[in-house]
Amino acid sequence: MQVVSISSLKGGVGKTSVTLGLASAALAAGIPTLVIDLDPHADATTGLGVKPSHQTDIGRLLKNARKADLAQNAAPSGWVGAAESGPSTSSGRKVLDVAVGSAYSGIYDRPDLSRRDLRRLSTVLSRVNGYSLVLIDCPPSLNGLTRMAWTASNRVLLVAEPSLFSVAGTERTMRAIDLFREEFAPDLKTAGVVANRVRPSSNEHNYRLGEMKTMFGDLLLSPTIVEQANWQQIQGAAHSVHQWPGESARQAASLFDDLLKNITDSGRMRSRALRRQPS
Ligand SMILES: Nc1ncnc2c1ncn2[C@@H]1O[C@H](COP(=O)(O)OP(=O)(O)O)[C@@H](O)[C@H]1O
Numbered sequence: 001m002q003v004v005s006i007s008s009l010k011g012g013v014g015k016t017s018v019t020l021g022l023a024s025a026a027l028a029a030g031i032p033t034l035v036i037d038l039d040p041h042a043d044a045t046t047g048l049g050v051k052p053s054h055q056t057d058i059g060r061l062l063k064n065a066r067k068a069d070l071a072q073n074a075a076p077s078g079w080v081g082a083a084e085s086g087p088s089t090s091s092g093r094k095v096l097d098v099a100v101g102s103a104y105s106g107i108y109d110r111p112d113l114s115r116r117d118l119r120r121l122s123t124v125l126s127r128v129n130g131y132s133l134v135l136i137d138c139p140p141s142l143n144g145l146t147r148m149a150w151t152a153s154n155r156v157l158l159v160a161e162p163s164l165f166s167v168a169g170t171e172r173t174m175r176a177i178d179l180f181r182e183e184f185a186p187d188l189k190t191a192g193v194v195a196n197r198v199r200p201s202s203n204e205h206n207y208r209l210g211e212m213k214t215m216f217g218d219l220l221l222s223p224t225i226v227e228q229a230n231w232q233q234i235q236g237a238a239h240s241v242h243q244w245p246g247e248s249a250r251q252a253a254s255l256f257d258d259l260l261k262n263i264t265d266s267g268r269m270r271s272r273a274l275r276r277q278p279s
């Protein structure tokens with residue numbers, strides 16, 4: 001089971017959008033996937049079309065980590081029905097579940113979590129089987145929830161827009177991962193940095209992408225995700241981009257197919273140490 005945190009220090013750069021795009025690609029590829037919605041705003045839960053039901057939310061599961069039964073409380077994404085009835089690139093039952101987000105998880109988004117508290121998500125996940133991929137949508141801070149996610153993860157995927165403050169924020173997040181790895185998670189890898197909302201015709205974006213290439217080297221992932229005019233419409237309809245009609249959605253879906261391959265391919269499981277070698 002590969003556990004990937006989708007993180008950034010900044011809000012609004014596209015963590016939830018990238019989480020949803022990867023979940024959509026995983027569903028299309030028939031990879032049994034669990035999305036953990038760790039952001040108290042619970043946008044991923046909304047976007048994945050989860051209907052509120054009997055499930056206990058992730059915040060309350062974390063509170064009772066030792067006894068919590070995530071498997072019983074994971075809600076199926078509303079995308080699954082449409083994926084099963086539509087054209088398929090894979091056979092068998094489709095699995096895309098969601099550990100439901102809620103404001104309650106905010107009680108852990110403090111800067112001063114104890115080592116024991118940091119392990120709460122790992123404890124909950126240790127009893128979960130049947131998924132090949134776990135995607136954790138993090139809140140826009142490096143407080144307790146993001147650190148709890150990193151403690152439970154094999155890799156961190158950083159999301160950045162090609163803008164001055166976002167690039168600088170990503171560099172700071174990289175340093176925070178280094179420090180965190182030294183102290184708490186020696187095996188944590190950086191999956192890379194994905195540039196989102198890229199406008200290929202923008203000089204400023206091309207300049208910032210060049211800067212990111214210099215700064216992050218091979219950790220700058222390919223492909224970059226372009227700005228998509230109908231993105232809000234797709235998300236507002238709680239739809240999977242793979243199920244949305246039209247050429248632009250098809251192109252976006254194929255970007256996420258490639259991105260998913262690149263971050264799950266073992267060849268990309270490189271540590272930060274590799275990046276530091278002289279090029
Ligand atoms: N590639 C994209 N093209 C167009 N709009 C996007 C793209 N990525 C994100 N957005 C929009 O930007 C806003 C913030 O994205 P979101 O994924 O919620 O960011 P975060 O989770 O980092 O706060 C949302 O309204 C989303 O629809």
Ligand SMILES: [Mg+2]
Pocket residue numbers: 015016017039043138
């Ligand atoms: Mg978000």
